Amino acid sequence: MLSDSEFNNWLSKQEPAQAATCADLRSAVLRGAPNLAEAINLGRWLKGYIFYTAEPGSMVFALGAVGQRSVAFHAMPWYGSSDLRAKYQADMEPFVAGRSCFHFSDRDDIPHAALNGIIQGTDTYVAMVRGMPSPRT
Numbered sequence: 001m002l003s004d005s006e007f008n009n010w011l012s013k014q015e016p017a018q019a020a021t022c023a024d025l026r027s028a029v030l031r032g033a034p035n036l037a038e039a040i041n042l043g044r045w046l047k048g049y050i051f052y053t054a055e056p057g058s059m060v061f062a063l064g065a066v067g068q069r070s071v072a073f074h075a076m077p078w079y080g081s082s083d084l085r086a087k088y089q090a091d092m093e094p095f096v097a098g099r100s101c102f103h104f105s106d107r108d109d110i111p112h113a114a115l116n117g118i119i120q121g122t123d124t125y126v127a128m129v130r131g132m133p134s135p136r137t
Contacts, residue, residue, distance in 0.1 A: 001038045014065045021071040021107040022063055029061050032119035036060055054126040070103045077121035080128060084121050088114040
């Protein structure tokens with residue numbers, strides 16, 4: 001997990017509204033999926049984003065600034081689950097920016113209940129990727 005200093009340094013490179021949105025999204029992931037590792041991605045794809053991983057080389061969530069206004073939030077449980085997409089489609093549709101990606105321009109617009117439901121799908125997604133039976137929820 002990133003230290004408070006590392007996270008605050010990462011946030012300082014963003015516009016204030018983006019920083020506030022990123023802080024909210026990070027809190028949601030840390031609360032809903034506390035077993036994921038958190039690190040700043042140094043690879044070529046989404047370089048500089050915060051990655052949340054279940055094991056090396058696997059990205060479950062990614063968080064980063066887009067331009068000077070938006071924040072991108074990649075959610076692989078959403079991508080990997082038709083059940084989550086069906087359940088939360090109406091709430092998340094205005095923010096969909098790709099198969100696994102959402103863009104948020106205002107932290108007050110984040111549909112937290114839907115987002116938390118997607119994050120709660122983490123264990124099922126990780127089990128699916130590992131080829132294991134999914135945990136009971």
